[in-house]
Amino acid sequence: MAIHSVRSHRCDQCPKSFTSRHKLQSHINGVHLRKRDFKCEICGKAFLENNNLKGHMRIHSGERKYACDLCPKRFLFAGTLRSHMLTHSQEKHHKCEICDKLFLLRTTLNKHLRVHTGEKPHSCSVCDKSFRTTTHLAVHMRTHTGEKPLCCRICGMAFAHHKGRSVHMKAKHPQELVALGLIDDKGHLKCTDTVEMVASNAKY
Known part of the structure; x- marks a missing residue:
């Protein structure tokens, strides 16, 4: 007989319910209390769960652990890889009306449009510079922190970019x-x- 999880832990501030007290408490901390205990020491962004912080740190380190099986591209996050995999199996239906470039996802088209509009919604908290994407902002932050997460493994020299x-x-x-x-x-x-x-x- 199949055993189904019972959502017996109800939130007293909204209609949601959860299968464990831990999940309920995480929901209350993150949604209602806006509690973020896990803070990035590089850019100051805070997260509800430690796993979210670990994923965020890849933006600073440049680690791309998710590899596409069909081409050489690698990605920071599993979700980005899943979106990329669609490029191998689906047609691009979202067209830029300015330059006619085609995109698979509406979100990608929206980001591309910033090239034409000049919109830069992601601002640096240290200086007055703004950027089109969060990735560009994260790379820029290295100029303030002095972080050089990319190393040449042949000689060990460190680089920011x-x-x-x-x-x-x-x-x-x-x-x-x-x-x-x-x-x-x-x-x-x-x-x-x-x-x-x-x-x-090869070095060792």
Whole structure:
């Protein structure tokens, strides 16, 4: 006989109910008390659950643990990977009326439109700069924090941005990249994350 979870723990501030007291308390803390105990030490953003903070930290570290099985792209979050997978199986129906570019998702089109409108809704809390996306804002924050989360695993030099690391690796370690098969005929790195992983393994 199948056992179904009973939502016996009811919130006294709204109609929602939960299967455990812990889930109920998390709901009250996050929704009604707006309690956020897990704070990012880099940008100050606070979260209800520690797992949410861990996921957020990937924005600062640049870690892209979710890989597409059909192309070389990697992503920070599982949800972003799921959205990306649709690009391999569905047609792009959302068209930009300004430049005719097509997009799979309406949300992606809306972000693209900011290129034309100049809208930059994400503001830096330290200076007066604004950005089109949260990712661009997170990268910008490194100029204030001095954070350099991206490392060249061949020599260990640290970088704040992917571009700086790529330029360094091609200029300082061309022979290693060729030997590892991680640079194509046009001089482009095949995948920076793969370079880190393979070069690190080759070093030890």
